[in-house]
Amino acid sequence: MQDSQLIETQNLVKKFPMGRETLVALDNISLSFSKGEFSGIIGPSGSGKTTFLNIIGTLDVPSEGNVNVLGAQVENLSHKEAAQLRNRHIGFIFQTFNLLPVYTVFENVEFPLLLQGVPVDKRKQAVMDALDWVGLADRAKSRPNQLSGGESQRVAIARAIVKKPSLILADEPTANLDAENSHNVLQTMVQLNQELEATFIFSTHDEKVIQYLRRKISLIDGKVVKDEAMDLVAQPS
Amino acid sequence: MFRFLLKGVLRDRSRSLFPVLVIVAGVMLTVFMYSWLSGVLNDMFDSNASLQTGHVKITTRAYAAQSVQRPNDLAIIGVDSLIAECEAKFSDMVWLPRIEFGGLIDIPDENMETRAQGPTFGIAAKILSKNSIEKDLLNLEQAIVSGRMLQQSGEILIADEFAKKLKVNLNETATLISSTMHGSTSLYNFTVVGTVHFGINAMDRGAIIADLADIQTALDMEDAASEVLGFFDDFHYKIKKSGLVSEQFNKLYSDPQEEFSPVMVALANQNGLADMLHMATAGISIIVGIFLFVMFVVLWNAGLMGSIRRYGEIGVRLAIGEDKGHLYRAMLMESLIIGVIGSLIGTAIGLTFSYIMQYKGIDMGSTMKNSTILMSNIYRARVTTTSYVIGFIPGILATFLGTAVSGIGIYKRQTSQLFKELEV
Structure with missing residues (x-):
């Protein structure tokens, strides 16, 4: 794996037992992702997008093949090592935001740093920086139920980026947002990708997201059918 | 992390209110019944000592x-x-x-x-x-x-x-x-x-x-x-010391072969008081044990219900990178916070009732008309140092055990489906 590469999969296969049958969710996938990419795995439901994200996010292990994420072989990681890798280097953004409802915006964003044991002063500064990036510094004391969908997703982004991860995985991040909020959220992500040089990998079939991607990897029935780099200028503003 | 957990417990009533109420009730009854038994036992010992047995x-x-x-x-x-x-x-x-x-x-x-x-x-x-x-x-x-x-x-x-x-x-x-x-x-x-x-x-x-x-x-x-x-x-009355004094006296003065030689007997060994003391000690242990078990079962179930309700939260925390052991320990810490809060409130209420019953008492004279036991007709509670702490045994242990058992599910949770689960 080259130095600039964050992720490399070689002949990745993921199978799920389905009664007597075996479902092949990912079939012999060999891909690599470099630092600073803004890529998306595109495909219809059941094509294997989320399974791929699960594996490169160290939430699952491959059935066959090798997966190297940030220098670690995913198939060899213990639960604890995988959790540590996620905690320090991987940010997650979910379709349904998944903010912790009893905590404030500040506390939600602070949580990953608490797990890392970051000292309180640095923690406070990092959280406010992250909220500044997503334009929600003035909502730090609000609770998730006081936020709109777009604001909630921006808080989720702040929570993902607060630890300055090398890799951010976003699963259908605009599925619960209207067009205007989707664009706002995606603009924020593009900006963060450029400023923080964090690698973004999306799983999506949403056209609103697809038009922002600089690399589109199309999956159908667990196989890569197209892997195309897009012209940067073509991105919507 | 402790402050983070404390905020969660205090803000999320569905996480803390029911367990706290269960603990308050159990601890309150434990404290009151312990004080009550101590009072009755103490009155019995005092009455017997003053009127008939000495120490x-x-x-x-x-x-x-x-x-x-x-x-x-x-x-x-x-x-x-x-x-x-x-x-x-x-x-x-x-x-x-x-x-x-x-x-x-x-x-x-x-x-x-x-x-x-x-x-x-x-x-x-x-x-x-x-x-x-x-x-x-x-x-x-x-x-x-x-x-x-x-x-x-x-x-x-x-x-x-x-x-x-x-x-x-x-x-x-x-x-x-x-x-x-x-x-x-x-x-x-x-x-x-x-x-x-x-x-x-x-x-x-x-x-x-x-x-x-x-x-x-x-x-x-x-x-x-x-x-x-x-x-x-x-x-x-000092139960151990009275035994030592009796032993010492009998060694010096008592001759088993001489029926008129003096013999000393300690209070606990007279009028069947030793049996009563053992019964009371067993009673207290049984009370604490029953409340411990009942609270454990209730809180275990509450923990399971809580785990279902907080399924999404637990999933997010695992995805963010909290390892299962840390999450399990955090749940135990939450239960300890709830246990301590519930035990404090329960002990305060239990002590209040105990103090009231220490001063007022209940006249049981009508139920003891034919009794030959030297015992006051008015049954009073007695607040002792132990009354202040005994409730914490079932209060904290039950929440801890309840969460420890219900929380085992965390280790069974598969992370491989988290993205799917968190889409719901």
Whole structure:
């Protein structure tokens, strides 16, 4: 794996037992992702997008093949090592935001740093920086139920980026947002990708997201059918 | 992290309210029932110690063997010298001679014919002696219903209920018909100078109180007493120390081959009190155990319900990178916070009820009419140092165990489906 590469999969296969049958969710996938990419795995439901994200996010292990994420072989990681890798280097953004409802915006964003044991002063500064990036510094004391969908997703982004991860995985991040909020959220992500040089990998079939991607990897029935780099200028503003 | 967890517990009522209420109820009942049992037990010990057993009691071996019959023919002779030796050897104790006796009280009419008669049980103590503590020990000043305290030789106090039954008035003569320690009949006239209410059914039915010297004369017991009671000088019963004192005394003075040799028995080993003490200790353990188990089961289920309700939160935390062990420990820490809060509130409420019952008590006299146990009719709670802490055992342990068992599910949670699960 080259130095600039964050992720490399070689002949990745993921199978799920389905009664007597075996479902092949990912079939012999060999891909690599470099630092600073803004890529998306595109495909219809059941094509294997989320399974791929699960594996490169160290939430699952491959059935066959090798997966190297940030220098670690995913198939060899213990639960604890995988959790540590996620905690320090991987940010997650979910379709349904998944903010912790009893905590404030500040506390939600602070949580990953608490797990890392970051000292309180640095923690406070990092959280406010992250909220500044997503334009929600003035909502730090609000609770998730006081936020709109777009604001909630921006808080989720702040929570993902607060630890300055090398890799951010976003699963259908605009599925619960209207067009205007989707664009706002995606603009924020593009900006963060450029400023923080964090690698973004999306799983999506949403056209609103697809038009922002600089690399589109199309999956159908667990196989890569197209892997195309897009012209940067073509991105919507 | 602790502050983070504390905020979660305080803000999320569905996470904390039900478990806290369960713990408050269990802890409150544990504290109250412990204090109540302690109070009843303590009253029983105090009543027995003051009236009959002392913290330790010396009798002859023969008297001890038949003590139920109060056989004064087997009384200790040379009691003054025995007390002097005890005072020298056990200087932190107070030694008091007593005579317990039975007989008949006869109330004569103006022609000195029997007007009324009834069986009596009497206690003779050094009431008229200078600096006597017997009045306080027997609580006589407070117990007098009518008349006055003994002031001179030849006077007795009689249980108020007994006096009413005999229809005897103050300053009337009452004749004690009994037997001397040598077996001959004894008739001795006393003047009734007061009636008393002991608050103990066994005594209120027919007891009289007389000065020791009078009864020694009446029963021909010069320098003799049925028993010598020993009290620790702070008048607090010490179960272990009383056992050691008894052991030491018996080693020095008691001869198993000599039936008139003295023998000392500690309070806990008299009147079946040791059994009662064991029963009470077992009772307290059972109470704590029952509440611990019930709360554990309830909180275990509450923990399972909570895990289902917080399924999404747990999933997010695992995805963010909290390892399962950390998450499990965080859940345990939350349960400890809930346990401590619930235990504090439960203990405060339990102590409040216990203090109220310590001062007010409940009069159970009507249920103890035929009781022969020397025990106050008013049952009171007693708040001790243990009352402040005992509730924390089931309170904290139950929440901890409940969460520990229900939280095992965290280790079974698969991370491989988190993205799918968190889309819901």
